[in-house]
Amino acid sequence: MHQIVGCQPPIKLNEEEERRKKKKKKQKVTDMLPVVVVHGGADHIPKERSEKSTLGVCSAARAGYTILQGGGSSMDAVVEAVTFLENNPSFNAGCGSVLNIKGEVEMDAIVMDGKTLGSGAVSAVRNIANPIQLARLVMDKTSHACLTAEGANRFARSMSVPEVPLESLITEYSRMRWTKNLAADANPVECQIGKMGTVGAVAVDVEGNVACATSTGGILNKMEGRVGDTPCIGSGGYADNQVGAVSTTGHGEAIMKVTLARLILFHVEQGQSVEAASDLGLAFMKSRVHGLGGVVTVDPQGRWAARFSSLQMSWAAAQKDTLHYGLYTGEHSTQSIEKPV
Secondary structure: OOOOOOOOOOOOOOHHHHHHHHHHHHHHHHHOOOEEEEEEEEEOOOHHHHHHHHHHHHHHHHHHHHHHHOOOOHHHHHHHHHHHHHOOOOOOOHHHOOOOOOOOOOEEEEEEEOOOOEEEEEEEEOOOOOHHHHHHHHHHHOOOOEEEHHHHHHHHHHOOOOOOOHHHHOOHHHHHHHHHHHOOOOOHHHHHOOOOOOEEEEEEOOOOOEEEEEEEOOOOOOOOOOOOOOOOEOOOEEEEOOOEEEEEEEOHHHHHHHOHHHHHHHHHHOOOOHHHHHHHHHHHHHHHHOOOEEEEEEOOOOOEEEEEOOOEEEEEEEEOOEEEEEEEOOOOEEEEOOOOO
16 A cells, blocks of 8 residues: 655745845845935036036935934935035025026925925025925925925914025126026027036934925026926926935926826836936937936935936935945046045
């Protein structure tokens, strides 16, 4: 009589070995975190201003990275980085904002938290040194997503945000370019050179939470009350822990038509890398609506990209104690985060 031998149950991995594998996988991801990526605007940057632009984004990336190293959140980091850029007159945000047709400053800003999908934005605000901080207050202190113009300024006063004189936000450079653009023979394309770009940042903290922040003075000699892509969720920025975060820069009307930030994250959802997804989004905007621009993108694992279809975009990233930065297509310099650029 033959004995029937039953099938052996599948061999299970030792539980300790499984734990080691999970720990090793988590360590690989953790090794990539935290990270912050900053842009200073996609445009044609005059040679005499390019060095200041590069130094500015590097300083902003360092500021955001210091927050992350100290245990701060990705939201803390992007707001800190963009605040640095708003306080730098080399950029079209905060105290370097371009002027509208009346020779006045009107600014837009947005923040978005990938953990909760919470968002706050302001548009057409005046007399505020750091619109990005006001945008965060909209997210944290109201049930709304965006406040505009006088309503935003009234909210700022209720939050004890100090107002600054309008003149303190206007640089000689911005006023000179505004005046040149008023001339009857002014070339509107040439007049935009050097001041078209918006500023922004994306980050991932040690917990894997992503966030974005974007701020702008808009486009030179714009109509009073014009609002571009920056304060619009999905256009000027988007952040979702399940996919990643994007901050955009470029011509606002074109960016809004293709909802560029969300379009790029759609490509990430379809399995594209952050770099490929960024390129696909920018290529579609160029072919469909003839718009140029740039983006910084991260995913929750700490993979990042700084991509642009314009001639230049100043950008910087900080990760694993290394500072990355560039200005032209294909340019990618690195150095220790501790060493001055």
